[in-house]
Amino acid sequence: MKVSYLLTASALSCLTSTSAIPETEVPSKSLAKWKRASPEAPNGYAPADVDCPSTRPSIRVASDISDQEKTWLQKRRPNTVEPMKTLLNRIAIAGFDAGAYIDNHKSNTSALPNIAIAFSGGGYRAMTNGAGVLSAFDSRTPNAETTGQLGGLLQSATYIAGLSGGGWLVGSVYTNNFSSVQSIIDKNADGDIWQLGRSILQGPKEGGLQILNTADYYSSLISIVKTKEDAPGPFNTSLTDYWGRALSFQLVAATDGGPGYTFSSIQDDDDFKNGNAPMPILLADERAPGEKIISLNATNIEFNPFETGSFDPTLYGFAPTKYLGSSFVNGQLPDNSKCVAGFDNVGFVMGTSSSLFNTIVTQLDAQDGVPALVKTALNGVLSTISQDDDDIADYTPNPFLGFRNDTNPSAKNDRLTLVDGGLDGQNIPFNPLIQPVREVDVIFAIDSSGDTVPPTDSMQNWPNGTAIIATYARSVGNTTMQNGTSFPSIPDANTFINLGLNNRPTFFGCNATNTTGPTPLIVYLPNAPYVYNSNTATLQLSYNNTQRDAMIENGYNMATQGNGTIDSKWATCVGCAMLSRSFDRTGTTVPDACKDCFKSYCWDGTVNSTTPAPYFPTMKLTELKLASGVAHFAPSVLTFALAAAVSGHFLF
Numbered sequence: 023m024k025v026s027y028l029l030t031a032s033a034l035s036c037l038t039s040t041s042a043i044p045e046t047e048v049p050s051k052s053l054a055k056w057k058r059a060s061p062e063a064p065n066g067y068a069p070a071d072v073d074c075p076s077t078r079p080s081i082r083v084a085s086d087i088s089d090q091e092k093t094w095l096q097k098r099r100p101n102t103v104e105p106m107k108t109l110l111n112r113i114a115i116a117g118f119d120a121g122a123y124i125d126n127h128k129s130n131t132s133a134l135p136n137i138a139i140a141f142s143g144g145g146y147r148a149m150t151n152g153a154g155v156l157s158a159f160d161s162r163t164p165n166a167e168t169t170g171q172l173g174g175l176l177q178s179a180t181y182i183a184g185l186s187g188g189g190w191l192v193g194s195v196y197t198n199n200f201s202s203v204q205s206i207i208d209k210n211a212d213g214d215i216w217q218l219g220r221s222i223l224q225g226p227k228e229g230g231l232q233i234l235n236t237a238d239y240y241s242s243l244i245s246i247v248k249t250k251e252d253a254p255g256p257f258n259t260s261l262t263d264y265w266g267r268a269l270s271f272q273l274v275a276a277t278d279g280g281p282g283y284t285f286s287s288i289q290d291d292d293d294f295k296n297g298n299a300p301m302p303i304l305l306a307d308e309r310a311p312g313e314k315i316i317s318l319n320a321t322n323i324e325f326n327p328f329e330t331g332s333f334d335p336t337l338y339g340f341a342p343t344k345y346l347g348s349s350f351v352n353g354q355l356p357d358n359s360k361c362v363a364g365f366d367n368v369g370f371v372m373g374t375s376s377s378l379f380n381t382i383v384t385q386l387d388a389q390d391g392v393p394a395l396v397k398t399a400l401n402g403v404l405s406t407i408s409q410d411d412d413d414i415a416d417y418t419p420n421p422f423l424g425f426r427n428d429t430n431p432s433a434k435n436d437r438l439t440l441v442d443g444g445l446d447g448q449n450i451p452f453n454p455l456i457q458p459v460r461e462v463d464v465i466f467a468i469d470s471s472g473d474t475v476p477p478t479d480s481m482q483n484w485p486n487g488t489a490i491i492a493t494y495a496r497s498v499g500n501t502t503m504q505n506g507t508s509f510p511s512i513p514d515a516n517t518f519i520n521l522g523l524n525n526r527p528t529f530f531g532c533n534a535t536n537t538t539g540p541t542p543l544i545v546y547l548p549n550a551p552y553v554y555n556s557n558t559a560t561l562q563l564s565y566n567n568t569q570r571d572a573m574i575e576n577g578y579n580m581a582t583q584g585n586g587t588i589d590s591k592w593a594t595c596v597g598c599a600m601l602s603r604s605f606d607r608t609g610t611t612v613p614d615a616c617k618d619c620f621k622s623y624c625w626d627g628t629v630n631s632t633t634p635a636p637y638f639p640t641m642k643l644t645e646l647k648l649a650s651g652v653a654h655f656a657p658s659v660l661t662f663a664l665a666a667a668v669s670g671h672f673l674f
């Protein structure tokens with residue numbers, strides 16, 4: 023039985039007259055062109071039967087990483103050695119021969135640093151500020167490999183995780199041939215993606231890859247989702263389908279936002295297969311049946327190109343991402359069930375991780391230029407979606423039906439409902455990266471959360487540690503959920519502000535023995551005004567390219583500390599953070615230069631929990647002056663409307 027998040031009959035009849043939409047058109051040009059994610063889905067956006075592989079897919083217990091990930095790591099880890107050596111040689115930690123150290127250990131890569139990067143949620147603020155950090159870490163960015171720069175850290179990393187707005191960044195880059203941020207923004211107004219001046223409510227400009235005009239854009243959102251609803255099989259649609267489709271026009275460089283592009287197709291790309299880029303992971307939370315509030319013990323669900331599932335003890339299982347949509351029962355695919363593929367549309371996965379924004383779809387019908395018939399259809403869709411369900415992504419059939427009945431919250435349900443990965447308060451995607459089986463040494467955690475709120479704080483939308491505190495709280499609050507993971511001690515938000523930990527890079531967990539088990543070192547990089555007031559509202563949906571690029575430049579300067587002008591030893595300290603756990607493992611004496619760094623950047627356990635003064639960060643470097651002009655949208659008005667639409671949720 024299908025749940026009725028569908029078009030009502032009357033809405034449908036209106037639609038049919040306007041829906042001359044090219045539903046799954048993908049010109050062969052883009053088939054050949056985009057090599058990372060690709061249109062592997064058998065029937066565009068609609069999931070469809072495919073031949074099963076020789077070993078029938080099944081659900082596995084999460085006691086280890088997958089065999090596929092293990093095989094992939096055997097390629098990836100060795101491929102990080104040369105970039106790491108190049109970067110560390112350039113950083114040139116005084117009194118330490120990085121080249122010799124790497125050479126001595128490169129026959130055994132598990133002795134060398136295992137690096138992860140995590141991008142928080144926070145809408146386009148998080149996506150663009152994060153993009154600046156990503157470009158600073160990318161050796162392909164012009165000048166990123168000069169003295170004091172950190173280009174090559176991305177090439178040295180094993181994992182790269184994102185949730186919500188951070189997931190848009192990670193998902194978009196991987197969907198588009200692992201493009202560098204620079205190559206995306208260099209195209210300026212001619213770019214096919216990241217044209218954020220045209221908000222998701224307006225749709226893309228006509229031309230280039232996008233062949234739809236605004237009116238057709240709206241109808242295409244509806245008609246393409248309808249192909250999934252109409253497909254044979256138990257699939258339900260939810261607001262996330264529309265949201266993910268809309269998002270794809272901004273993030274996926276393919277006609278109509280690539281209705282046939284799947285997240286799992288990343289695994290088939292030659293470069294990814296060969297371990298030439300880190301593994302992307304997107305994060306969502308499970309909303310258990312009957313639950314309204316997403317608490318800290320909500321099950322965290324990760325999407326990686328191979329698998330979807332959780333290491334949390336509740337679910338403790340993984341399904342093959344490619345075969346989501348298949349009707350697994352008790353962990354197996356019954357003999358009489360076909361394999362289904364195409365469910366893991368890349369926009370749907372990005373939309374799931376950012377489902378907080380689903381309600382934006384409800385604003386579409388207030389837009390100019392939407393034909394009356396489309397408005398009627400939209401209203402029909404929206405009126406059938408109960409408010410309780412407006413923020414969920416519907417994964418029917420539930421791949422984990424009957425799997426681990428005793429602890430899996432959705433074991434008895436035909437559908438699995440997922441929500442925005444930040445809704446449990448953990449707005450930085452740490453969960454996949456602190457799993458002991460992944461053996462991560464250091465996590466560069468980019469926090470673009472919008473925590474600070476007036477009147478306590480007069481300047482809003484800066485981080486105050488809330489996101490990382492949540493993960494710490496989870497790691498100590500509930501030993502069941504902790505399940506062998508370990509996280510460094512993190513102080514309270516007042517301490518973050520009083521000590522300035524939310525205003526400059528801070529290392530947590532420097533002392534590896536002061537924790538309950540193997541714990542990565544966290545390099546916490548909080549969003550702050552380096553060259554631009556990058557505390558834009560989470561729900562600001564329109565950024566002209568000048569503002570977009572200013573956000574990116576702010577992130578770049580945050581990652582490099584103004585190319586070392588704020589602290590000339592910053593690059594050295596990044597090198598020391600990369601190496602710290604490796605030093606422990608190989609019994610290497612920590613160089614004095616690194617001891618100095620740890621003195622400067624490690625949180626030393628000091629706490630000051632008194633109520634802080636209002637937080638008014640000052641510009642750290644010369645402020646970028648944006649040319650004056652009138653923006654396309656009045657963001658404040660729009661933001662206000664959206665804030666009303668999502669009220670009742672925390673706004674990360």
Ligand SMILES: *[C@@H]1O[C@H](CO)[C@@H](O)[C@H](O)[C@H]1NC(C)=O
Pocket residue numbers: 055056057199293
């Ligand atoms: C995709 O990236 C590879 C390098 O990783 C490059 O050789 C190829 O030309 C790129 N393709 C496109 C269409 O940009």
Ligand SMILES: *[C@@H]1O[C@H](CO)[C@@H](O)[C@H](O)[C@H]1NC(C)=O
Pocket residue numbers: 130132133607608
């Ligand atoms: C590889 O390095 C790890 C960590 O230093 C060590 O535990 C392991 O014994 C080494 N393996 C070999 C074959 O040397």
Ligand SMILES: *[C@@H]1O[C@H](CO)[C@@H](O)[C@H](O)[C@H]1NC(C)=O
Pocket residue numbers: 352424425426427
């Ligand atoms: C889980 O529950 C289902 C339905 O209640 C049942 O059919 C199945 O056998 C159970 N699985 C296990 C492993 O007990």
Ligand SMILES: *[C@@H]1O[C@H](CO)[C@@H](O)[C@H](O)[C@H]1NC(C)=O
Pocket residue numbers: 472473474475478479486488515516519634
């Ligand atoms: C930190 O942010 C949280 C989340 O918005 C907020 O509830 C809290 O009041 C803030 N605390 C301080 C000291 O800024």
Ligand SMILES: *[C@@H]1O[C@H](CO)[C@@H](O)[C@H](O)[C@H]1NC(C)=O
Pocket residue numbers: 319336500501502503
């Ligand atoms: C700890 O987590 C388990 C599993 O989610 C849950 O059943 C239990 O209620 C939690 N305990 C507390 C005190 O929150």
Ligand SMILES: *[C@@H]1O[C@H](CO)[C@@H](O)[C@H](O)[C@H]1NC(C)=O
Pocket residue numbers: 334335336338505506
């Ligand atoms: C994690 O949870 C699973 C499932 O409950 C359990 O089998 C496993 O032993 C736990 N691991 C640790 C280290 O506690």
Ligand SMILES: *[C@@H]1O[C@H](CO)[C@@H](O)[C@H](O)[C@H]1NC(C)=O
Pocket residue numbers: 533534535536
């Ligand atoms: C690291 O932590 C351990 C355990 O708490 C403690 O004994 C040791 O003194 C600490 N080391 C430093 C350098 O603070």
Ligand SMILES: *[C@@H]1O[C@H](CO)[C@@H](O)[C@H](O)[C@H]1NC(C)=O
Pocket residue numbers: 164165575578579584585587643
């Ligand atoms: C740092 O370098 C980048 C790239 O070369 C440049 O865009 C940025 O303006 C520089 N920042 C400062 C503070 O000089």
Ligand SMILES: *[C@@H]1O[C@H](CO)[C@@H](O)[C@H](O)[C@H]1NC(C)=O
Pocket residue numbers: 510511531533536537625626627
């Ligand atoms: C060391 O561990 C203790 C106990 O968990 C904690 O209170 C303290 O803050 C930790 N110190 C540091 C520097 O992380």
Ligand SMILES: *[C@@H]1O[C@H](CO)[C@@H](O)[C@H](O)[C@H]1NC(C)=O
Pocket residue numbers: 520630631632633634635
């Ligand atoms: C703690 O923070 C408050 C508020 O910022 C400040 O006034 C006070 O001096 C701090 N206390 C110490 C011991 O540093």
Ligand SMILES: *[C@@H]1O[C@H](CO)[C@@H](O)[C@H](O)[C@H]1NC(C)=O
Pocket residue numbers: 566567568569648649650651652653654
């Ligand atoms: C771009 O947006 C910024 C911030 O809203 C604004 O100051 C600037 O004038 C805009 N530029 C153009 C060309 O619209």
Ligand SMILES: CC(=O)N[C@H]1CO[C@H](CO)[C@@H](O)[C@@H]1O
Pocket residue numbers: 310317319320321336431
């Ligand atoms: C999935 C789960 O165990 N959820 C529990 C989380 O904690 C709250 C109370 O703190 C319970 O009500 C939920 O059942």
